[in-house]
Structure formats: structure tokens, C-alpha cells
Amino acid sequence: MTVPEDFEIRARETTAVQLTRMEGKLDLVASQLSDVRVVVARHDTDINHLKAMTQQLGSDAINRELTVAATAKALASSEESRRVAADRRWTPAMRLGAIVSLLATALSALATAYIAAHG
Structure with a gap:
């Protein structure tokens, strides 16, 4: 080829x-x-x-x-x-109780003083 x-x-x-x-x-x-x-x-x-x-x-x-x-x-x-x-804090009921106690104590002291004075 x-x-x-x-x-x-x-x-x-x-x-x-x-x-x-x-x-x-x-x-x-x-x-x-x-x-x-x-x-x-x-x-x-x-x-x-x-x-x-x-x-x-x-x-x-x-x-x-x-x-x-x-x-x-x-x-x-x-x-x-x-x-x-x-x-x-004091509640209103506690404040009222304290005031009532204070008044009762004051009245008791006044009554005792009156009785002692007038006897």
C-alpha cells in the first residue's frame, strides 16, 4: 500500500x-x-x-x-x-386595734388615778 x-x-x-x-x-x-x-x-x-x-x-x-x-x-x-x-405596713384593722388599746390604757390609767385621788 x-x-x-x-x-x-x-x-x-x-x-x-x-x-x-x-x-x-x-x-x-x-x-x-x-x-x-x-x-x-x-x-x-x-x-x-x-x-x-x-x-x-x-x-x-x-x-x-x-x-x-x-x-x-x-x-x-x-x-x-x-x-x-x-x-x-400596718393594716387599717391593726391601726384601729392600736388606737383602741391606747384609749383603753389611757382610760384605765385615768380611772386608777381618779380612784386613788378620791378614794
């Missing part, structure tokens, strides 16, 4: 065409990789932003729990203070 004379010429042309196609494909792949790099960079920025937001939410949750605990403690202390103040 003999090789045609133009085989080498065609082979060189075919190789050049194939190299041009491959170069085009490589350029396309390079362009797509460049686009992917931009998207990855954007995602990296978004992820860092989400991490910062998550940390802030965690800090806010801890602060909220501390505020709730402090508020509960303050309410308990306030309730205890109110209860103690209510226990120390």
Missing part, C-alpha cells in the same frame, strides 16, 4: 486544524475557569458574611439570656421587697 503524496500535506493541515480547535477549547475552558473563580470569590465573601452574622446572633442570644436572668432576679428581688414592705 502506498501513501498518497498529499497525505503529509493533509496531515499537517489536519494537525493545524486540530490544534486550532484544541486552542479554542482551551480558551473556552480558561474563560469558564475565570468565571468560576469570580463565583467562588463571591461565595467566599457571602460565607464570611454569614459567619459574621451567625457569630453576632450567638452573641445576641447570650446577651438576651443574661438580660432575662437579670430581669428575673430583679423581679424576684422586687417581689420580695414588696412582700417585706407589706408585712411591715
Whole structure:
């Protein structure tokens, strides 16, 4: 079998065409990789932003729990203070009883003094 004379010429042309196609494909792949790099960079920025937001939410949750605990403690202390103040406060019945006792004691002292004087 003999090789045609133009085989080498065609082979060189075919190789050049194939190299041009491959170069085009490589350029396309390079362009797509460049686009992917931009998207990855954007995602990296978004992820860092989400991490910062998550940390802030965690800090806010801890602060909220501390505020709730402090508020509960303050309410308990306030309730205890109110209860103690209510226990120390004289009710109207207690005031009336004290006045009646004072009047009875004064009348008793006056009666004793009168009896002792007029005998």
C-alpha cells in the first residue's frame, strides 16, 4: 500500500486544524475557569458574611439570656421587697386595734388615778 503524496500535506493541515480547535477549547475552558473563580470569590465573601452574622446572633442570644436572668432576679428581688414592705405596713384593722388599746390604757390609767385621788 502506498501513501498518497498529499497525505503529509493533509496531515499537517489536519494537525493545524486540530490544534486550532484544541486552542479554542482551551480558551473556552480558561474563560469558564475565570468565571468560576469570580463565583467562588463571591461565595467566599457571602460565607464570611454569614459567619459574621451567625457569630453576632450567638452573641445576641447570650446577651438576651443574661438580660432575662437579670430581669428575673430583679423581679424576684422586687417581689420580695414588696412582700417585706407589706408585712411591715400596718393594716387599717391593726391601726384601729392600736388606737383602741391606747384609749383603753389611757382610760384605765385615768380611772386608777381618779380612784386613788378620791378614794
